[in-house]
Amino acid sequence: MTTTSFTKRVKRRITARMQVFFAVCPPGLRSVCLRELSLLDLPVQDIQLLPGGVAFSCKLNHACVANAWLRSPARILMRIARFKADRFHILEKKLTAVDWELFLPAGTQPAIQVTTHTSRLYHSDAIAERCLPIIRAALGTASAQNPGTPLQMIPQTVMIRSENDGFDISLDMSGIPLFKRGIKQQVTQAPLRENLAFAILDAAGFTPGDPLIDPMCGAGTFAIEGAMIQAHIPPGFFRSFAFETWPGFSQAAFAHAKSLAAGHFSPAGPVFASDTDPGAVAALRSNLARHSFLAPVQASRQDFFDMLPDRMSTKKGVVVLNPPYGRRLEPDQNTKKLYRQISKKLAADFKGWRVGLVFPKKHMADLNHPGLAIFGFFHGGLDLAAGIGTI
Numbered sequence: 001m002t003t004t005s006f007t008k009r010v011k012r013r014i015t016a017r018m019q020v021f022f023a024v025c026p027p028g029l030r031s032v033c034l035r036e037l038s039l040l041d042l043p044v045q046d047i048q049l050l051p052g053g054v055a056f057s058c059k060l061n062h063a064c065v066a067n068a069w070l071r072s073p074a075r076i077l078m079r080i081a082r083f084k085a086d087r088f089h090i091l092e093k094k095l096t097a098v099d100w101e102l103f104l105p106a107g108t109q110p111a112i113q114v115t116t117h118t119s120r121l122y123h124s125d126a127i128a129e130r131c132l133p134i135i136r137a138a139l140g141t142a143s144a145q146n147p148g149t150p151l152q153m154i155p156q157t158v159m160i161r162s163e164n165d166g167f168d169i170s171l172d173m174s175g176i177p178l179f180k181r182g183i184k185q186q187v188t189q190a191p192l193r194e195n196l197a198f199a200i201l202d203a204a205g206f207t208p209g210d211p212l213i214d215p216m217c218g219a220g221t222f223a224i225e226g227a228m229i230q231a232h233i234p235p236g237f238f239r240s241f242a243f244e245t246w247p248g249f250s251q252a253a254f255a256h257a258k259s260l261a262a263g264h265f266s267p268a269g270p271v272f273a274s275d276t277d278p279g280a281v282a283a284l285r286s287n288l289a290r291h292s293f294l295a296p297v298q299a300s301r302q303d304f305f306d307m308l309p310d311r312m313s314t315k316k317g318v319v320v321l322n323p324p325y326g327r328r329l330e331p332d333q334n335t336k337k338l339y340r341q342i343s344k345k346l347a348a349d350f351k352g353w354r355v356g357l358v359f360p361k362k363h364m365a366d367l368n369h370p371g372l373a374i375f376g377f378f379h380g381g382l383d384l385a386a387g388i389g390t391i
């Protein structure tokens with residue numbers, strides 16, 4: 001097959017058609033993602049809340065932009081086939097019929113992830129063992145047909161999901177999880193994921209015009225996410241994605257969307273990020289030094305309890321705290337005492353500021369800050385809660 005006829009097939013079968021996508025979200029963030037998707041200036045249809053995430057339909061080039069623009073999902077999957085199979089020979093036949101070479105670069109050796117639920121083919125390892133050679137063989141033999149595709153080191157994963165004998169075959173478009181913004185190289189202990197930091201900022205009503213204080217900043221997850229929002233920089237602007245190597249990827253359309261976004265960048269700030277730990281402040285400074293838009297973020301070594309926000313900003317904004325809480329099932333006395341002191345400090349010096357405060361347990365939020373709205377989320381194997389409100 002010539003390159004031109006291959007390109008025509010990719011266009012006819014992949015890029016010119018509406019496709020179905022699924023934004024995988026952490027618990028508690030599906031409705032945030034749904035709102036983000038509806039607000040994107042993209043022709044996206046059939047947005048639907050489903051268990052584990054949000055489904056939507058659009059063309060591939062618009063889904064590529066959604067990957068780089070959405071802050072809440074963990075990854076976005078593109079569905080490439082859907083069928084029924086209750087025997088291995090049917091599954092193998094259906095998988096063989098997929099035009100793998102139109103979706104993934106020739107020669108790719110993708111990984112595979114299988115989940116099954118109430119299906120006759122219930123053994124996920126056995127399914128993976130049958131499916132992987134079929135996919136790899138299809139992509140291996142296709143290399144002569146599409147010799148120009150660059151192979152990069154971004155992971156490619158085929159996701160196979162079966163429920164009641166119905167199979168969905170998808171590709172992970174994102175490759176590296178979307179909460180990795182490609183900015184933070186240094187992390188400290190217990191960093192929050194960027195999509196959770198965004199959800200807390202969002203719940204606190206943080207907008208680009210608001211000053212932000214991150215007084216227990218670690219390596220600066222909240223501070224950097226907030227500065228990106230202030231500067232109108234899409235979360236995926238500085239990183240790469242699995243779809244960038246796909247035959248259907250339009251480098252020109254993606255670069256055009258990014259250059260339009262770059263035309264709206266504005267200066268970040270004010271953001272105040274501080275921590276008592278000199279190692280954390282050094283990690284933060286090293287992260288800030290990598291991008292000029294982060295220059296307005298003020299990093300300092302400071303104790304939260306000595307902080308006087310009215311001396312830092314005449315305008316009241318948002319203060320976000322992710323205090324140290326350990327990994328115990330029940331918070332110990334020191335943690336409880338720390339949260340009581342934080343409550344007192346916020347009440348004394350942060351009047352009129354909106355707060356997003358991470359709690360290790362929902363009931364602690366109820367005890368210490370009865371006025372805060374609580375949303376629960378799951379992070380690092382822990383059921384956490386964020387308390388949101390105005391002091």
Ligand SMILES: C[S@@+](CC[C@H](N)C(=O)[O-])C[C@H]1O[C@@H](n2cnc3c(N)ncnc32)[C@H](O)[C@@H]1O
Pocket residue numbers: 188189190191192193215216217218219220221222274275276277280302303304305322323324325
């Ligand atoms: C869970 S970590 C924060 C992680 C950070 N949100 C991130 O994502 O990288 C808690 C941080 O609070 C800092 N800390 C503890 N007590 C503090 C205080 N009184 N004032 C300022 N920072 C404090 C610790 O040094 C630690 O870096």
